[in-house]
Amino acid sequence: MKMRKFVALAxxxxxxxxxxxxxxxxxxxxxxGSAASDDAIANLIANTSGTVSLTVWAxxxxxxxxxxxxxxxxxxxxxxSFDIQLGSExxxxxxxxxxxxxxxxxxxxxxxDDQINALVxxxxxxxxxxxxxxxxxxxxxxxxVDAATVNGQLYAYPMTxxxxxxxxxxxxxxxxxxxxxxxxxxxxxxxxxxxxxxxxSNGWYLYSFFAGAGLELNLNDDGVTxxxxxxxxxxxxxxxxxxxxxxxxxxxxxxxxxQATALANGEVSACVNGTWRAETAENAWGAxxxxxxxxxxxxxxxxxxxxxxxxxKLVGVNAYSDQIxxxxxxxxxxxxEAAQVGRFNARGLGPSNIAAASxxxxxxxxxIAALAAQADYATPQRVGGNYWAPAQTLGEILSSGNPDGIDxxxxxxxxxxxxxxxxx
Amino acid sequence: MASKHEVxxxxxxxxxxNFFKGIGEYFSDFGKAITKGDIGVKLSTIxxxxxxxxxxxxxxxxxxxxxEALFVVMCIFYAAPNLAKFGTLGTTVRSTQFDPVTMQNTxxxxxNSFLILLNSVIALFLIFVFILLWIHNIKRAYxxxxxxxxxxxxxxxxxxxxxxxxxxFNITLLTLPTIGVILMNVIPILILIAIAFTNYDQxxxxxxxxxxxxxxxxxxxxxxxxxxxxxxxAFFKVLGWTLVWAFFxxxxxxxxxxxxxxxxxxxKVKFPKFWRTLFVVTIAVPQFVTLLLVRxxxxxxxxxxSICSSIxxxxxxKTIGLVKSHLTYxxxxxxxxWSKFMIVMINIWVGVPYQMLVATGVLINIPESQVESAKLDxxxxxxxxxxxxxxxxxxxxxxxxxxxxxxxxxxxxxxYLLTQDTFVTTNxxxxxxxxxxxxxxxxxxxxxxxxxxxxxxxxVIGIIVFIICAVFSLIAFSKFLSGGREESYQ
Numbered sequence: 044m045k046m047r048k049f050v051a052l053a054x055x056x057x058x059x060x061x062x063x064x065x066x067x068x069x070x071x072x073x074x075x076g077s078a079a080s081d082d083a084i085a086n087l088i089a090n091t092s093g094t095v096s097l098t099v100w101a102x103x104x105x106x107x108x109x110x111x112x113x114x115x116x117x118x119x120x121x122x123x124s125f126d127i128q129l130g131s132e133x134x135x136x137x138x139x140x141x142x143x144x145x146x147x148x149x150x151x152x153x154x155x156d157d158q159i160n161a162l163v164x165x166x167x168x169x170x171x172x173x174x175x176x177x178x179x180x181x182x183x184x185x186x187x188v189d190a191a192t193v194n195g196q197l198y199a200y201p202m203t204x205x206x207x208x209x210x211x212x213x214x215x216x217x218x219x220x221x222x223x224x225x226x227x228x229x230x231x232x233x234x235x236x237x238x239x240x241x242x243x244s245n246g247w248y249l250y251s252f253f254a255g256a257g258l259e260l261n262l263n264d265d266g267v268t269x270x271x272x273x274x275x276x277x278x279x280x281x282x283x284x285x286x287x288x289x290x291x292x293x294x295x296x297x298x299x300x301x302q303a304t305a306l307a308n309g310e311v312s313a314c315v316n317g318t319w320r321a322e323t324a325e326n327a328w329g330a331x332x333x334x335x336x337x338x339x340x341x342x343x344x345x346x347x348x349x350x351x352x353x354x355x356k357l358v359g360v361n362a363y364s365d366q367i368x369x370x371x372x373x374x375x376x377x378x379x380e381a382a383q384v385g386r387f388n389a390r391g392l393g394p395s396n397i398a399a400a401s402x403x404x405x406x407x408x409x410x411i412a413a414l415a416a417q418a419d420y421a422t423p424q425r426v427g428g429n430y431w432a433p434a435q436t437l438g439e440i441l442s443s444g445n446p447d448g449i450d451x452x453x454x455x456x457x458x459x460x461x462x463x464x465x466x467x
Numbered sequence: 468m469a470s471k472h473e474v475x476x477x478x479x480x481x482x483x484x485n486f487f488k489g490i491g492e493y494f495s496d497f498g499k500a501i502t503k504g505d506i507g508v509k510l511s512t513i514x515x516x517x518x519x520x521x522x523x524x525x526x527x528x529x530x531x532x533x534x535e536a537l538f539v540v541m542c543i544f545y546a547a548p549n550l551a552k553f554g555t556l557g558t559t560v561r562s563t564q565f566d567p568v569t570m571q572n573t574x575x576x577x578x579n580s581f582l583i584l585l586n587s588v589i590a591l592f593l594i595f596v597f598i599l600l601w602i603h604n605i606k607r608a609y610x611x612x613x614x615x616x617x618x619x620x621x622x623x624x625x626x627x628x629x630x631x632x633x634x635x636f637n638i639t640l641l642t643l644p645t646i647g648v649i650l651m652n653v654i655p656i657l658i659l660i661a662i663a664f665t666n667y668d669q670x671x672x673x674x675x676x677x678x679x680x681x682x683x684x685x686x687x688x689x690x691x692x693x694x695x696x697x698x699x700x701a702f703f704k705v706l707g708w709t710l711v712w713a714f715f716x717x718x719x720x721x722x723x724x725x726x727x728x729x730x731x732x733x734x735k736v737k738f739p740k741f742w743r744t745l746f747v748v749t750i751a752v753p754q755f756v757t758l759l760l761v762r763x764x765x766x767x768x769x770x771x772x773s774i775c776s777s778i779x780x781x782x783x784x785k786t787i788g789l790v791k792s793h794l795t796y797x798x799x800x801x802x803x804x805w806s807k808f809m810i811v812m813i814n815i816w817v818g819v820p821y822q823m824l825v826a827t828g829v830l831i832n833i834p835e836s837q838v839e840s841a842k843l844d845x846x847x848x849x850x851x852x853x854x855x856x857x858x859x860x861x862x863x864x865x866x867x868x869x870x871x872x873x874x875x876x877x878x879x880x881x882x883y884l885l886t887q888d889t890f891v892t893t894n895x896x897x898x899x900x901x902x903x904x905x906x907x908x909x910x911x912x913x914x915x916x917x918x919x920x921x922x923x924x925x926x927v928i929g930i931i932v933f934i935i936c937a938v939f940s941l942i943a944f945s946k947f948l949s950g951g952r953e954e955s956y957q
Contacts, residue, residue: 087570142920145674166561166675173567244891267670301768362563363674368570428669428919429899436898439891444793447893454895461899464697466670466921 080175087368094124095369099377100132100140100152108389109377116376127373134356141167141361150364151374155206156190156355157424159198164266168198169360169367176375187395190355190423193266199357200378203386204400205317205393206354207421208248209413211324212313213237214333222333225288225340225349228313232293237312240305243285243296243442246434247352247424248315254350254422256281256342260462262425269427271462274455280343282451285441288340296442317354318393321410334413336420353421355395433461497602500609508608515601518608522615526624531604538597546590553587556580556665557677581673584665588657592649663926672920685927698924701900701911706931708807709907712882713875716814721868723815724822725860728830729852731823743827746820754817758884761813765799766889772796800889803904810905814881829863830856869943873936877909908932 101109110129117125130149132140138158141148145167154162162168171179179200180188187201212222216235221227225239232239242248250260258281259272273281288294297305302320305311306327314320315337325332337349358378360370376382383394384402393411394400405411437458440446445454500508507521515535516528552558557578564573614621622630631639664680665671671678691699727746731739749757764771775781781797784790790797799809833856841851861868882905892903901919902911912928915921 083568083570086568090569139917142672161669164670164676165672169572170565172565173570175570265670304768362572367565367572371570429901432892432898432901433895436892436895440893440895443791443893446791446793457895457899461697461895464899466668466919 080173083173083368084175084372087372088120088122091123091369094126095366096126096128097151097364097366097370097373098128098130098149099373100130100137100149102133102153103131104390105153105386106131108386112377112382112385113373116373119376125369138162141165145361146363148361148363150361150366150370151358151377152361153202153356153358153377154199156199156357157352157426159191159193159357159359160262160266160425161428162359163193163198166362167359169362169364169371171197171200171360171371173371174375175372177379179375179378182380182397183395184397184400186353186418186421186423187355190353191357194264199359200374201355201395202358202378202383203356203392204353204395205411205414206356207414207417208251208315208317208337208351209410209417210313210315210335210337211320211410212333212335213328213331215328215331216312217333219333219335222313222335222338224346225294225338226346228338229288229291229293232312233291235312238293238295238305238310240295240297240302240311240314240316242298242302242315243289244435244439245298246426246431246438249285249434249438249441251315251337251349251351252281252285252340253278255340255347255420260426260430262427267427267466268464269430269462271430271459273462274452274459277342278455279451282441282455284340284342286444289442289444296438318391318410318414321391332409334409336413336416348420351417351421352424353418354424356392427466429464429466430462433458493602496606500606504605504609505612508605508612511605511608512601515604518605518611521608522611522621524611524621524624527627534600538593541590541593545586546594549583549586549590552578552583554680556679557583560677561675577674578677579673580665580667580671580678584661585658588661589654592654592657659926659929662922663930665923667922667926668924669920678923681923685923689924689927689931697896697899700896701902702928704894704897704904705902705906705908705911708904709876712807712811712878712907713872715811716818716875716878716881717868717872719811719815720818720822721864721871723819724824725826725830725857727819727823728826729856732827732830743823746823749817749820750824754880755884757817758813758881761816762800762885762889765809765813767796767798767801769799771799800885801891803892803894806886806890806905810882810885813885814878817881825864825867826860829860833859866943869939873939873943876907876936876939877932878907879909879913882907883910883913908935 099109099113106129113127113129117127132149132152134153134155137152137154138161141152141154141162142165145165148167159168174180180197183191183201184204187204188197191197191199191201210222212228216237217228217231221231228239253273254260256277258275258278259270261270262268263270272278289296295311297311297314299316299320302311302314302316303323306314306320306323309327312328314324316324321334324334337351339346339348341347358374360367360374364370378396380396380399383396383399386392387394387399387402387405391408393408393414394405399405400411400415437454440449440454445451501512504518505521507518510517510521511519514532516530516532519525519528519531557580559575559577561577562575565571566573611621663685664682665678666681666684667678670676689698689702730736731742736742763769766772772781775797776795781790781795784797785792785794791802798805800806837855837859838851841855846854886903886905890903890905892898894904897903901914906914908928909932912925912932915928916925
């Protein structure tokens with residue numbers, strides 16, 4: 044009881060101080076924020092005494108660019124003394140480090156959107172209930188905002204919208220018509236004596252066949268367990284289709300690393316992969332480098348469009364940060380339109396910001412254009428941790444042609460059992 | 468042999484008897500001190516310094532009472548608040564309210580189950596230590612009373628302090644290591660054991676969520692063989708392979724080491740030093756570098772596979788059925804059977820040089836007289852090896868062998884570095900428990916904690932690994948280090 048009273052008192056006191064300081068504080072010229080948010084920033088500046096110490100985590104490749112943004116951010120607020128440390132943490136493993144010790148994690152960190160549920164579940168993300176320098180929800184593409192939203196609450200700032208996968212191909216082997224259907228791709232590759240690579244023993248890519256057939260994989264409301272209908276009617280057809288494609292000998296199961304090697308030595312002339320392989324593919328195929336949305340595949344006689352996981356990189360604010368206000372402002376600065384345009388120019392990452400994405404430069408990039416075309420068939424990645432191991436095993440069994448001859452329905456039933464299993 | 472076993476068994480029984488007798492004496496001494504002690508001793512049950520004051524040891528008395536006061540303060544401000552929540556491990560969940568105007572959170576501080584658990588364990592430990600010191604203090608007071616009744620000299624404070632650097636210097640020396648062991652080993656192990664009885668996992672992660680006690684549910688889940696428990700199925704599978712691996716990895720390296728050492732020390736081998744150095748050099752390369760390289764050599768598209776397929780080994784293995792017909796490569800590290808075989812083989816490669824060094828040392832020291840007399844009796848080289856060399860080597864290396872076995876149960880590096888990210892299980896039941904055929908208990912434990920935050924199951928596995936290792940270590944120590952062993956080798 045005592046504690047609560049104290050907190051309430053402190054809240055009232057800080058409101059009062061804030062209001063008083065607001066009257067005397069110097070108004071800051073924000074970049075286009077409303078009068079109310081300008082006041083809030085002015086209050087924040089007035090209430091800030093001493094040095095504002097923040098830690099930012101960005102990926103190894105993003106260090107130089109992010110440091111530049113941080114320096115600009117600091118220069119915007121000459122009245123405040125900042126000590127902003129930039130640390131290196133891959134977006135793909137950020138969750139692991141944050142969840143190990145939330146209180147010791149960075150104030151502002153970049154992460155891939157598939158981690159958002161686990162982070163929200165652990166209470167690591169500050170809900171974004173107000174914007175100060177730009178309208179995060181309106182200026183970013185709908186898919187990216189959805190990816191940053193959990194249960195109707197925005198939890199992060201979209202930074203890029205290029206974390207999905209699509210088809211890279213060598214245009215000397217495939218025509219633009221060929222890549223519309225996996226069957227015609229297989230025929231063309233057979234004729235040319237090359238292969239089409241995909242990481243089938245990986246739940247992330249395997250999803251494209253099942254989701255394309257309209258089978259569902261969803262995260263439950265608890266944010267950890269899954270609901271999966273892959274073993275429902277039609278599931279065995281999908282499994283059979285995958286096995287049939289592998290049986291042609293043209294569609295091969297290769298991990299991302301193996302694809303990189305195979306691209307370089309000319310073994311494969313098409314692969315399902317993401318923007319991070321664009322450079323490898325371009326180096327391998329030169330002027331023939333091309334990219335397209337995923338093709339349709341033959342599902343028991345019907346041409347069915349392959350689905351995919353869309354993916355974004357997001358910037359989140361640590362809910363345990365001592366400097367929530369400054370962290371939010373910095374996160375906004377790292378993800379605003381100018382920052383996203385700069386990030387595309389510096390690193391070729393596809394923007395989630397609508398205005399930034401519509402620039403001619405971005406539109407001309409084959410990988411990002413392919414990703415945009417695939418976006419109509421993509422869904423944000425919303426799966427719990429128990430999906431990956433069973434899906435990986437299912438993909439491994441199917442891509443090796445089901446060597447033990449297990450009944451396909453049983454195979455799917457067991458996989459779904461594992462995917463839907465409670466977190467033991 | 469039979470009598471030896473009996474001796475051994477009676478030794479164990481005696482040890483147990485002594486142990487319980489010791490505990491009995493400890494408490495009977497304490498009872499005697501309280502009943503027969505004078506007023507000073509009796510008062511020291513309440514004021515720890517009373518017994519010293521009665522013997523005019525004022526400084527020690529003040530220190531003892533201060534210590535007691537410190538303990539009371541610790542109880543009130545540290546132990547009590549934490550232990551009050553120990554039963555539930557916290558009830559209030561942290562909640563925050565963001566104020567868009569001040570841009571600050573209003574925070575209602577929640578309970579942190581982990582900190583409550585940690586602090587409670589430390590508090591309980593401190594209380595336990597205090598009780599021991601309290602009992603000791605009363606006994607000491609009674610001893611002093613007896614000494615003064617007998618008219619013996621009672622040490623002054625200065626003499627007490629001096630004795631800590633002279634006669635009782637061992638106590639001074641051992642204080643720091645003991646504190647270290649308690650902080651680094653005892654407390655973490657107690658916490659680990661406690662977590663096995665909670666539901667500490669991804670859905671119950673402090674500081675934002677609470678976890679609580681669930682009794683022995685986790686142990687039931689892992690030890691149940693029923694089909695609906697993927698964990699139970701996986702546990703016994705993984706345990707089986709762990710023991711098989713520990714056995715093969717230990718004995719292949721051991722025998723390999725002896726054979727290598729024997730070859731190198733064989734009279735007809737030229738340049739023994741050169742060969743020995745060559746093998747020792749492999750030790751100088753960090754193990755993980757070797758393993759990561761080897762893993763690429765034996766990958767599905769690795770160099771070994773391309774050589775094998777170009778010289779026809781792959782096709783030959785296919786014809787005799789060792790490689791499944793649909794494969795175009797030998798699944799050295801990707802199919803369960805092949806991987807297990809390769810892991811043991813690769814382990815021989817990285818493990819033999821160490822064993823060879825040890826064995827060389829042992830072989831050099833074999834008493835020449837025994838070999839000579841065996842030769843005179845007409846024994847051939849093979850017989851000498853089995854009946855003279857091996858018994859001697861076993862005698863010297865026996866204890867190491869068992870500790871190696873225990874170490875191999877926990878041999879994380881070889882398995883993890885060779886199979887992580889490349890080995891995909893095709894056993895769906897194992898996959899449902901996030902395990903793989905090639906997993907050891909310890910690598911499975913690592914994946915559960917590192918990738919799935921399943922701390923409670925990891926703790927359960929940790930405890931089971933500990934029990935297994937403890938059993939083997941106990942066998943090793945009682946078998947090889949029991950008294951009178953020096954005479955047993957003739």
